[in-house]
Each structure stands twice: as structure tokens, then as C-alpha cells.
Amino acid sequence: MLGAQRLMGRKRRLDRHERVMVTELDSDGIGLAEADGFKLRVRGALPGEQVSVRVLRRRRKQLEGQAEVLWQPHVDRVPPPCPWTARCGACVLQHLAPASQRDLKRAHLAALLAAEGVVGPARWLPDVTGPVTGYRHKARLGVRCVPGRGALIGFREPASSRVADVDACRILAPAVGEHLADLKRLIGSLDTAAAVPQLEMACGDDDAAIVLRHLEPLSATDRERLLQHAAKSGWQLYLQPGGPETVHRLWPEHGSEYLHYGLPEFDLRFAFHPLDFIQINPAVNRRMVSLAVDLLSPRTTDRVLDLFCGIGNFTLPLASRAAAVTGVEGSAELVLRAQDNAMANAAALGGSSVKFVVADLYAGDFDVRTLPAADLLLLDPPRSGAENIARDIASMAPRRVVYVSCHPATLARDARLFAEGGYMLTTAGILDMFPHTAHVESIAVFEPG
Ligand SMILES: C[S@@+](CC[C@H](N)C(=O)[O-])C[C@H]1O[C@@H](n2cnc3c(N)ncnc32)[C@H](O)[C@@H]1O
Incomplete structure (x- = not known):
């Protein structure tokens, strides 16, 4: 009997319409509201919108549904540019104007930083933008x-x-x-x-x-x-x-097995294998690298460390400005590619010293003191962030850190660890690497407080 009641209660909650106010987006870009004392995740809805939702499923204590009628749309709501928007889950924000997508991403990062008790940043950079279609390489x-x-x-x-x-x-x-x-x-x-x-x-x-x-x-x-x-x-x-x-x-049967992209500002050309990690958005990558180098501002006498360096995307531009750069990367294959790229671009690097090292920067026994001493540090970790580096930043003692992040929650956590090590978040900004999607790419600068 109890089972039947439960089943009826569950059915009652599904496949019906609820009129709700969406208060915020979650990290997947899905609207959040409340209905019947339940948390309701609403696809296709934006913060501040009043919508009728068809409730489709229940997952644990959460209902999920699709916005069907907009009673009060977001002022920056736009028709989705893609005709397959109802079928494909990749671009969850395409019904919002790109500038407002970035506003939400910036607010999301700011909220995560605040939740970690991080002070700052004193300065938000203008968003780094590029084309919003055809960008994904x-x-x-x-x-x-x-x-x-x-x-x-x-x-x-x-x-x-x-x-x-x-x-x-x-x-x-x-x-x-x-x-x-x-x-x-x-x-x-x-x-x-x-x-x-x-x-x-x-x-x-x-x-x-x-x-x-x-x-x-x-x-x-x-x-x-x-x-x-x-x-x-x-x-x-x-x-x-x-x-x-x-x-x-x-x-083809013959010829180079590599693809290529350029960073014309630095007179550099990178070769990569189709399965190598590369930044997926070439226009934003060009602006991001240029910004990172400006923010780091290497002097011609500086030694720079580029951690999680991949094929040398930041290492070689930094080498064209600094005295010596060491790139550290977990994949031996990518380090080989980075070394080849350094050789092929020797003319653009002048007399700077460029080295690449294979190291597992997440290994439990990894000790930052094994890294070469550096005046400046660039970090571009995967989604899991750079917890151990942030925790040990005081022993590395760089003059400045530029951190490129693809996951705002780990950036916020690491920003707290940097602060505990005496490094303050001075500057941050949004990089529009993945327009229309919920991914948040950002850049942050830390300096001794
Ligand atoms: C976000 S990518 C950045 C790559 C490069 N900076 C660029 O701009 O193309 C992160 C890099 O971290 C590397 N990585 C992943 N796990 C690692 C580990 N445990 N130790 C060192 N590097 C790692 C990946 O191979 C990848 O190249």
C-alpha cells in the first residue's frame, strides 16, 4: 500500500507543469528553481525568468524539467543560432546574448571566489572574446x-x-x-x-x-x-x-603527420598531432597568450616556469621575452612535440634558453622544490587545478603568478591556498573560449601581498 502511494506521489510530480521563477544557473548552465519544496532544474531557462516547466524526471531529491512557456523572459534572451538546439545538449546558453553569457560566467567565478573567502580581485579585465560560431577546432x-x-x-x-x-x-x-x-x-x-x-x-x-x-x-x-x-x-x-x-x-599516404597553428604576434608556428592537447579556440588562444605574457611582463633577465605546458603554447611566447623558460608537462609525447616546436621556432626565440621537463605534477610525492627556481610562474592546469603548487607557493616565491583555468571551482580553491601562502588575487578575467556552453575559462593574477 505504502509502495503504491509512493508511486502515485512520484507520478504526480512528473509530467505536469509548474510555473516557477528561476533564480540562478548551476555549473552545467541549467536554471534552478523551487517547486513543491523540491529543487527543480530547468533546461532552457535563465536567471530572473518566470517560466512554465514540464517536469520530466526526478533524480534523488531533485526534479528536472524543460522550460515550455516564458512568462517573463530575460532581457538578453535571443533566438538560438542553432536549429538543433532542442536535440543537442552541447550549447546550453545559446538562447542568451554572448555578452550576457560572459556576465553570468564572471558572476559565477566571483561567487565561487567569495564562497572560498578570497579577497579580490581588485581589477576585472575586459573579457577576452572571439567568434561565437565556428570556433571549435x-x-x-x-x-x-x-x-x-x-x-x-x-x-x-x-x-x-x-x-x-x-x-x-x-x-x-x-x-x-x-x-x-x-x-x-x-x-x-x-x-x-x-x-x-x-x-x-x-x-x-x-x-x-x-x-x-x-x-x-x-x-x-x-x-x-x-x-x-x-x-x-x-x-x-x-x-x-x-x-x-x-x-x-x-x-594522405605521404607528407607531414602534423597540423599547424600560428601565433603571429610572436612569429611562432606550432605543429601538433590530431590527438594532442591544443586550446580549442584559436582566436581566443591568440588573445589569451598575448594577455598572459603581458600580465606576467617578463624582463629580459627573468627565469620563467610554465607548468602544464602541453606543446609549448605559452612556453615559446614567454621565451621570446624572458632569459630562460622551463615548461613542465606530464605527457612525454607532448614534451617531445614541445621540443620540436622550440627547435623549429629557434629564430623567433633569439638566444633565450628553453627547456622542457616531463613530470607528474599531481603525484602525491611531487615536491615543488625539484622545479628550477623562477621569477615568474605560469600555470594552466586541467580541471582538477593545481592544489599542490598553490599550497607550496611560498617556497617557490615567484614575483608574480598567472593562472589560466578551465574550471572556476578549482581556481577559487587554489586562490584561497595562494592567499594562505601570502599571494593575493589582484586581477581576473573571463576568456570566452567556449561560447554558448557552460564551460568557464578564466585567467587570474596572484602577487605577494
Ligand atoms: C589545459 S592543458 C594546457 C596545455 C598548454 N598550456 C596549452 O596552452 O596548450 C593542461 C595540460 O596539463 C597536462 N597534464 C595533465 N595531467 C598532468 C600531470 N599530472 N602532470 C603534468 N601535466 C599534466 C596535460 O597533458 C595538458 O597538456
Whole structure:
């Protein structure tokens, strides 16, 4: 009896409409409201909006729903630029004007800093912006074969792990994003279509590559179909039959296996493999690197440390200004690429010393005192941040720290640790690396207080 009552209560709460006021966005870009004493997550709604929500599911003590009628829309609400917005969960903020998206991201970072008790920043930088469509030069897309519908390729559906059914993507670089329908037809035509779970796309300034993961060997006909399509599209085509070490190029047969992007302000050109980490938004990357170098302001006598350096994206621009730069990176493969990039760009680096070191900066026994002494420090960690570096900042004693962050919660935590070590947050800003999505990229400066 009790079970039946519970079930009825649960049903009553689902598939009905609630009129609510959305108070804020969560870190996934979903509106938050309250209904019936329950927290309600509302897709498609913005802070300050009064909306009717269709309640679709309950997860633990939380209801989830979709905004259906807007009684009081946000003043900066705009029509979503993408026609597949209802099917694809990647761009959760595209119904808000880009400047307001950035205002929300800045407010989110400020709130996280305040919640950690961090004082500052005294100065907010102007947002670093770039194009809001066609900006994404690197992405992993899901692939799924659906009987009767062929192959689907895209990001995931809202609140689901299912691959979204779209024919184009407005945020991907047009060289690939405008050709998803072709790619769907190609993959749907393969004998092994059902064994293709994902593909990765990577674009350089002038070239593009696709890496196709396949869980079964390709037939001779499949290889031929792929070769013909690659030759027609001009994309480099890589196959990945197993782990990352199995990636190999199918087309073209000859020539460099690398893509390239430039940082013209520094007269630098970087080579990277399609699976290497690169900053996904080249326009924002150019401005971000320039800003980071300005904020750090190396003197010609300075020694600089660039932690989590990847292929040398910040290391080489810094080397063109400072006496010596050491880049530290966990991936030996990326360090090799960084060394090659340093050699290929030797002319732009003048006589500066550039070194790269492989080290696991998250290892429990990692000791910052093993790092070379530095006057200035640049950090660009993954989402988990740089807790151990922030905790030991006093023993490193740099004159200034520039921290580039892809996760505001860990930046806020690390800002508190920096403060405990005597380094104050003086300056911060939003980098619009991922327009329309909930991702918040930011930059912060710390100096001894
Ligand atoms: C956000 S990326 C930044 C890369 C580079 N600064 C750039 O601008 O292209 C973070 C980097 O941290 C590296 N990384 C991840 N875990 C690491 C670890 N445990 N120790 C050192 N580096 C690590 C990744 O390989 C990646 O290159």
C-alpha cells in the first residue's frame, strides 16, 4: 500500500507543469528553481525568468524539467543560432546574448571566489572574446548506428548519453561542422558502421583531420570508401583500431603527420598531432597568450616556469621575452612535440634558453622544490587545478603568478591556498573560449601581498 502511494506521489510530480521563477544557473548552465519544496532544474531557462516547466524526471531529491512557456523572459534572451538546439545538449546558453553569457560566467567565478573567502580581485579585465560560431577546432564526437536511420554523429542529447541527431554543428570549425551530414552518410555506408563509437576532429589554421575509432577490423571496401571520401574532402584521415598508440594515418599516404597553428604576434608556428592537447579556440588562444605574457611582463633577465605546458603554447611566447623558460608537462609525447616546436621556432626565440621537463605534477610525492627556481610562474592546469603548487607557493616565491583555468571551482580553491601562502588575487578575467556552453575559462593574477 505504502509502495503504491509512493508511486502515485512520484507520478504526480512528473509530467505536469509548474510555473516557477528561476533564480540562478548551476555549473552545467541549467536554471534552478523551487517547486513543491523540491529543487527543480530547468533546461532552457535563465536567471530572473518566470517560466512554465514540464517536469520530466526526478533524480534523488531533485526534479528536472524543460522550460515550455516564458512568462517573463530575460532581457538578453535571443533566438538560438542553432536549429538543433532542442536535440543537442552541447550549447546550453545559446538562447542568451554572448555578452550576457560572459556576465553570468564572471558572476559565477566571483561567487565561487567569495564562497572560498578570497579577497579580490581588485581589477576585472575586459573579457577576452572571439567568434561565437565556428570556433571549435578540436572535439570528440559520438557516433551511433540506428537501424533505419543510419549513423548519427554529434555531441550528446540534453541530459542523456545518447548521440544527438544533427546534420551540422554551428560551433565546430566549418571545415568539419558544416559537413556532418556527409560524414553521417559515409559512416552509415560502412560494413563496420556499428563498430564505430566515436570520431575526433582537429583543425589547424589551414588543415583538418578526422580520427575514426573502430572496434572491429575494417573491410577492404570500407577502407576504399574512406580513402575516396578523404581524398575528396581534403581532411587527413586517421584510424584508431585500439588505444591511442594504435592511431595511424590512412590518407594522405605521404607528407607531414602534423597540423599547424600560428601565433603571429610572436612569429611562432606550432605543429601538433590530431590527438594532442591544443586550446580549442584559436582566436581566443591568440588573445589569451598575448594577455598572459603581458600580465606576467617578463624582463629580459627573468627565469620563467610554465607548468602544464602541453606543446609549448605559452612556453615559446614567454621565451621570446624572458632569459630562460622551463615548461613542465606530464605527457612525454607532448614534451617531445614541445621540443620540436622550440627547435623549429629557434629564430623567433633569439638566444633565450628553453627547456622542457616531463613530470607528474599531481603525484602525491611531487615536491615543488625539484622545479628550477623562477621569477615568474605560469600555470594552466586541467580541471582538477593545481592544489599542490598553490599550497607550496611560498617556497617557490615567484614575483608574480598567472593562472589560466578551465574550471572556476578549482581556481577559487587554489586562490584561497595562494592567499594562505601570502599571494593575493589582484586581477581576473573571463576568456570566452567556449561560447554558448557552460564551460568557464578564466585567467587570474596572484602577487605577494
Ligand atoms: C589545459 S592543458 C594546457 C596545455 C598548454 N598550456 C596549452 O596552452 O596548450 C593542461 C595540460 O596539463 C597536462 N597534464 C595533465 N595531467 C598532468 C600531470 N599530472 N602532470 C603534468 N601535466 C599534466 C596535460 O597533458 C595538458 O597538456
